[in-house]
Amino acid sequence: MLSHHEYLVRERTTEAQRHAREARVARELSARRRWHRVAQYAQAAETRHARRLHRADVR
Numbered sequence: 001m002l003s004h005h006e007y008l009v010r011e012r013t014t015e016a017q018r019h020a021r022e023a024r025v026a027r028e029l030s031a032r033r034r035w036h037r038v039a040q041y042a043q044a045a046e047t048r049h050a051r052r053l054h055r056a057d058v059r
Contacts, residue, residue, distance in 0.1 A: 002010065
């Protein structure tokens, strides 16, 4: 049977692991959103560039 101290240590370790797991998930989601925004920006820049080239060819 666990002593009170062992129980508290185990509970604290479990809580620390849960917190670390949640922080890791939050960082991963943040990174995905950031890369998604970068991809959207790159796509928009590519579209703008293509339009400019097209306009230059038309003239």
